[in-house]
Amino acid sequence: MPRGRFTRASPAFHAAITPTAEQFVPVNQGNRMKNPAGLMATINITNLRLRCYIGFNPEEQEKLQDIVINLSIRYVATAGILDDRVEFALDYKRITKEIIEYVDGNRFKLLEKLVFDVLGLVSRYRNVADASVTIDKPHALRFADSVSLSASYRATPDSHQDSSNEH
Numbered sequence: 076m077p078r079g080r081f082t083r084a085s086p087a088f089h090a091a092i093t094p095t096a097e098q099f100v101p102v103n104q105g106n107r108m109k110n111p112a113g114l115m116a117t118i119n120i121t122n123l124r125l126r127c128y129i130g131f132n133p134e135e136q137e138k139l140q141d142i143v144i145n146l147s148i149r150y151v152a153t154a155g156i157l158d159d160r161v162e163f164a165l166d167y168k169r170i171t172k173e174i175i176e177y178v179d180g181n182r183f184k185l186l187e188k189l190v191f192d193v194l195g196l197v198s199r200y201r202n203v204a205d206a207s208v209t210i211d212k213p214h215a216l217r218f219a220d221s222v223s224l225s226a227s228y229r230a231t232p233d234s235h236q237d238s239s240n241e242h
Contacts, residue, residue, distance in 0.1 A: 114152040115204060118167045121145055125175060128182040129189060129212060136182070143211040143221070144174065144193065150202040170197060186212055186224045198228040205229040
């Protein structure tokens, strides 16, 4: 077994190293925080490989093409996360499933449309502060590995007021 790795920590050890919301002390502040406002978490989904019809040329509309999706989702980390409460975390599995259902096997003429649609799926979640999406279309250009397009979203104070999504 490699040095310094634990296979199973005792409950006492885990309790000693895991801060609760009441115990959390940020590095830049000396006071204890009951509500850790300002804490952010980032989820990165890397190289989600799907297939869809993408492009407006006749040959692109006739065959499924590979695409590779990369996402970065920054969201507000609430006090419940520090207490290991699942209901306060952003459900990345659910987000990934929604993207797969929307993209896989569907038709898009423009890479731009696809990127902004995926960004729209991600940004509708309540605690998302900002997100970025990059989609690669491998082998789209003769002398390049791929062509990609990126887009980003930044929440405004009223971005999620009317959102019915509670996650």
